[in-house]
Each structure stands twice: as C-alpha cells, then as structure tokens.
Amino acid sequence: MSGLLAELSQRALDLGVPMSVQLDVTYRCNERCVHCYLDHDDHGEMTTAEICGVLDQLAEAGVFFLTLSGGEVLMRMDFFQILEHARKLLFDVKIKTNAFMIREKEADRMRKLGVEAVQVSIYSHRPEVHDAITKLPGSLKRSIAGIRFLQSRGLKVTIANVLMSQNLGDYAGVKALARELGAHFTIDPTITPKMDGDRSIVGLGIGGADLKDVFRNPELVGDVEEFCAPPVRVDEDVLDELPCSAGHTACYISPYGDVYPCVQFPLPSGNVRKQKFLDIWQNSEQLNEVRSIRARDLPVCSGCGHVGSCTRCPGLAFMEGNMRGPSTQDCEKSFARTGMVTANMIRKASLAGLGLVQISSVAGRLS
Amino acid sequence: MSQLYVLRSEEIAARMMAGEMMIMSPRDSTLFSLNKVGTVIWNAADGQMPLDEIVQQKVCARFEIDLTEAFKDAESFVRELAEHGLLALSDQPIEAAQQSVQANAADEALR
Numbered sequence: 001m002s003g004l005l006a007e008l009s010q011r012a013l014d015l016g017v018p019m020s021v022q023l024d025v026t027y028r029c030n031e032r033c034v035h036c037y038l039d040h041d042d043h044g045e046m047t048t049a050e051i052c053g054v055l056d057q058l059a060e061a062g063v064f065f066l067t068l069s070g071g072e073v074l075m076r077m078d079f080f081q082i083l084e085h086a087r088k089l090l091f092d093v094k095i096k097t098n099a100f101m102i103r104e105k106e107a108d109r110m111r112k113l114g115v116e117a118v119q120v121s122i123y124s125h126r127p128e129v130h131d132a133i134t135k136l137p138g139s140l141k142r143s144i145a146g147i148r149f150l151q152s153r154g155l156k157v158t159i160a161n162v163l164m165s166q167n168l169g170d171y172a173g174v175k176a177l178a179r180e181l182g183a184h185f186t187i188d189p190t191i192t193p194k195m196d197g198d199r200s201i202v203g204l205g206i207g208g209a210d211l212k213d214v215f216r217n218p219e220l221v222g223d224v225e226e227f228c229a230p231p232v233r234v235d236e237d238v239l240d241e242l243p244c245s246a247g248h249t250a251c252y253i254s255p256y257g258d259v260y261p262c263v264q265f266p267l268p269s270g271n272v273r274k275q276k277f278l279d280i281w282q283n284s285e286q287l288n289e290v291r292s293i294r295a296r297d298l299p300v301c302s303g304c305g306h307v308g309s310c311t312r313c314p315g316l317a318f319m320e321g322n323m324r325g326p327s328t329q330d331c332e333k334s335f336a337r338t339g340m341v342t343a344n345m346i347r348k349a350s351l352a353g354l355g356l357v358q359i360s361s362v363a364g365r366l367s
Numbered sequence: 368m369s370q371l372y373v374l375r376s377e378e379i380a381a382r383m384m385a386g387e388m389m390i391m392s393p394r395d396s397t398l399f400s401l402n403k404v405g406t407v408i409w410n411a412a413d414g415q416m417p418l419d420e421i422v423q424q425k426v427c428a429r430f431e432i433d434l435t436e437a438f439k440d441a442e443s444f445v446r447e448l449a450e451h452g453l454l455a456l457s458d459q460p461i462e463a464a465q466q467s468v469q470a471n472a473a474d475e476a477l478r
Binding site for chain 2: 004005007011090091092114117156
C-alpha cells in the first residue's frame, strides 16, 4: 500500500468512513467454475433503480473505491447503466469479470467511462484445463480475446489465477500469458467455502506441500526470505491490531441488497432494501461486533506465535463457525511459509491425542 | 497577462473526506490528496471561472492568504494537476460538455 493510501485509509478508519465497497450486481454467470462459492440462480436481484439508489447512498457515505463484481457483471443487460451512474458519482471503479462477453464496444465503453482496472480470472493457459474448470467450452479463447480488447484500449488488466489441484502445474504458463498480454498477474491459493456454509469445494485447494512450493517460488512471491520470514514477535501493539479492513473501512453488498463485512465474510448485517446504507454502516449490531474485535480477543490465535504476521481472515474463521476463531486455511499458509506449527494445529493435534509444541513460543517465554 | 481557465477531468475519481479531496487518476493509478485550499480550487474548476477570480473570490475570501502569493501558488498547483491529466487548462473558457458528448455518442452506438 502506498504511503498516501495508507494515510487516507487510517483517516477513513478514524472517521468511520467506508472507503471501499464491493457490490456484486448479480450472482448469475455464464461459467460454472468448479470452485465457485455462489448459487447462480436469480433470487430477486436489485433493479437498476435500486442499485443506482444504493450507489447514491454510497457516494454520500464517502465510499471512494467501488468494485463491481458478480457472478458475471455483463449478465446484467443494464450493467453499463450502472457503471455510467457509478462514474457520474466519481467512484474509483474496478470491475471483476471473466471477460467472455467483452468485445470492442464493451472495452471502448469501459475505457470511456474511466474504469480504473479490470480483473479477469484465468485458471490455465491451456484451454483443456481452463475450460474444464469453468465448464464453458471456448471460455479461455474468449476471455483472452476480451483481455486483448481491454488492453488495446489502454485499460489496466489483472489476471487472477486461483490455484487448485486441477491447475497447479499451470501458474507459470498463466504468468507467461499475462506477460504476453501486458496484464498484471496475481495468484490466490484460497478457495472460499460456499455462501451457504457448504465446505465441500475447499478440498479443491492445493495441499500443504504444494503450498510450501508456491510460497518458495520467487517468481510468485518475490523475496522468499522476506515472504517466509519467521513470525514477528508478539507484543501489546500486535495484540491491539485489527484483523483486516472488513467492517472497518470496507464492506460488501450482495445483488439482493444484503450488507456483509466482506464478500468472504457472509455475516448478515442489514439490507439496503429495508434500511439506509449509512444507518447499517453506523448502527449494525453485527458490524459493530466485528469492529470491536482485536487480536487479543481471539481465544486461540492470541496465544499463537503467528498472530502478528498471520493472514488470518475473520470471514473464513466465521465460515468455520466462529469469527473469533482460527481460520484453518490461514493456519496452513502460516505453517507453509515458516514451517512453524500454529496454536490451532497444536489444539487440533491435542484433541486427536498427538503432542505438538510451538517451538518459537516456548523460546519466547524462556528469553 | 492572459487569463487561465481550469476544468476538472471527467476521467478521474474523486471523493471528499474531512474537507479534503482524494483524487485518483485512472490513467496511471496515481492517488492525490488535496489540502483544503487545493480542494476549494478543485471544486471551482468548472472551466468557466478564470483562475484569478477563483483565487480572489473563493480562496482569499476564505483563507487569510496574500492575493499575489495565492495566485502564484494556485497557478503552480493547477499546472501540476494538469500534467497528471487531472485538469484541463486553457486561455479560453472550456466547455465541460465536450467529454460527455463523446461518452454519450459511445452510449448511443451500443444501444
């Protein structure tokens, strides 16, 4: 994060301003990705007028960064009306799309409307792998064509590569493809459980040994020594830290108007069809509970040596059953990075009758 | 001395926070934060009011700043923003509608 952005984020936090919002305009999608956490049926999406009304409220509340996502945003026939309204309100707009339906006209329109960046999910550089994940024949070819249209208009494109066992061997190919297309490249080894709590898709993610290899690949993480550095020493400042921006300076709104702390934190906190956004943001009991939590309030993680450097996602923890609990996926990442077991792993091993010890915590107490 | 007219770009993203303007240039993803004086000039940059009048009527009327000094600073400020594509500058009044006309034409083509 740049110095100025960090400063503005801190100011937003101090003032209670929701600086970033992700608005999913639809859950409908032309792809059926094997790992997707959404139900793609339309259960009563907000109308164009409702969404534009919500955007008016978000602008009034001080939202600056707006991510329009789905589902596939272009499944909505009124998407450009929504985008045009968002830009009239001077949001900094990012779009997440599979780019399948982006041709010259759509790319031109996004450019003219001043979209800041577009993120496209690409799972493999090989059609047989990518299309098997999206379950849409020809999708890689169309998505690449869409990226080329966006790039040729000068739009910034990021290729997001979700890592699963099905496409693990292909990240180098996707990165080379991104380079060839002039796009940025990111990887994400996190598979989010379904919104309804079904965790079956989490098993599609890569295992610990593969995660370790990914985290030790300088092509992917940059400075391996820094990325895989031992956890920072736990002190009072660390224990006073906030888990992330969810509910603090950011939140998520579903196509049905439900407000959650984050797309990955489906804690129902209000609905913009029933209440003003600002009323939900300022007074929701659920958001206020999320805001009250500091690292020291986490019963397992506060005693873990990783607490100061773990990427623990409170939303994933919530989906495991307790927003104050550990997020097992992040424990696995901490372990893969550092080789040091987590307090949660020790707890689970103990429950299973095994004896694990967190070495650095013991060393910390002796010093 | 010819007059200088300033017009906010329609391509930027902007939001006010605690009386100060945050601006993002989508061209190069550069983020700017204007102080209160800069925000006053920004808000008045409608392409119709010349910069010297903006400084006199909007800035000096509100802040205790010497007019000559304020104009010098304001000119350097708007030229810097113009370099990043955040403002258009001209010695003639600028019509804000020009960019909208282009966007509307593109809209029509899609309908």
